Amino acid sequence: MKAAVVPALNGQWEVKEVPTPEPGANQVLLKIHASGLCYTDVHITKGEIPTEFPRILGHEPVGEIVAIGEGVTSRQVGDRVGVPWVQASCGRCEWCLRGKRMFCAQQIGTGVQTQGSHAEYMLAYADTTMLLPDNVSYEQAAPIFCAGYTVWSGLRFADPKPHERIAILGVGGLGYLGVQYSKAAGFETIAITHSKDKEKLVRDLGADEVVADGEGLKAIGGADVILATGNSYKAASAALGGLRPDGRMVLMGVSDEPLQVTSEAIMNRTRIIGSTQNGSEYLYEALDYVAKGKVKVIAETYSLNDISRAYERVLKGEARFRAVIAM
Structure with a gap:
């Protein structure tokens, strides 16, 4: 599959061929249809949010489930879904037990501890995915998973x-x-x-x-x-x-x-x-306003091959208002 890879800290983004992943237990494989490029991607590239490189970034993913791993019961092939920033957590610390896994020190973040969505395919934990409203396009949905x-x-x-x-x-x-x-x-x-x-x-x-x-x-x-x-x-x-x-x-x-x-x-x-993102209830509501036509995403759309130009426009504050990579 094609993916945009950041090879090193402050590295130049490169579109290259990488192996297509396979879903493990409790995971699904998404065929990415749209991936929002957020200024947080700039922070990660610059090392302001720690991670390891090389890294495929992207944390506003939406797409279609094309394969499911062992133990997945809540999702099925063909589902249209998106994935938020926090995918998983330890499940054992105070914050996880209190239902506030966004504070878990061992949380797994999309595009930080996992491969991100600036690629043709991406893995995600099944139970963290959010079903998209039927009348919301992939390009409208993607920026809602972080910005909205x-x-x-x-x-x-x-x-x-x-x-x-x-x-x-x-x-x-x-x-x-x-x-x-x-x-x-x-x-x-x-x-x-x-x-x-x-x-x-x-x-x-x-x-x-x-x-x-x-x-x-x-x-x-x-x-x-x-x-x-x-x-x-x-x-x-x-x-x-x-x-x-x-x-x-x-x-x-x-x-x-x-x-x-x-x-x-x-x-x-x-x-x-x-405040960042405070629970799946609010994500559901944010998407619902889009589905009802009360909130509209305004975005510039780029191909994956043109992602370096999209990144530069986001870096310089020139994108108006969001940048979306359409696969």
Whole structure:
């Protein structure tokens, strides 16, 4: 099979022939139809998320099950499925026993501890796969398994009340989905972006207001929840001033910048929440909004042979808004 292989730390991605894997016990073999290329792939290539090389990356996989291993009963050949980041865990530690395997120190992550999805075929643990809604295309589904899942999980974990206002900081690969999810869930939604060229688009996606920064957010009455979807904690720090009392900021982008919090956070009971992906229930809901036509993925599509160009556009922040490898 063909696969995009990262040969070494900071290595140049190479499309080459590698052996097609065979499913073991409790595994399925997916024929990949679409694989989202996420900025996390950049973090892994640069060594900011530790793994061993050579490595086939990709953690937004969707495809068709073409073979099943011993012991698989919940899935069958022909199923259309996707695979989330956390595929398996030890099953024995405190966090696994409490049903929070995303905290397991021995978790198995797609494209980190396993072969990823930038390939024609990929193995996955059967019970971790999620069936795709029949009316959702592979290209629409792929980015939901990281980007959409992450944003919706963060919003749900912030536990917004019906009367509260949601602000989305950054209108990039996560943020444009955040605007749609917030609006689909019935919340008054504010987009925070310096990009004037995105203002009409985010309003079309559902934003009720568009402001440039935290000061602008504060001037229109503030927000109860801010979803910080970008990779700049400098921007997140500046936006904190736009939170209302009892407000929550959810960090879901990775940054090496410090987050600066003032003493105002004490009097306002401000909460800072870290969030990635918080359970399969939220993944189901994230896909369901797409199936109902309330959330739409906007993506650039590339062939596997053109994956190096896709990677460069994601690296430089030029992809608008997601990059998807269609097999």
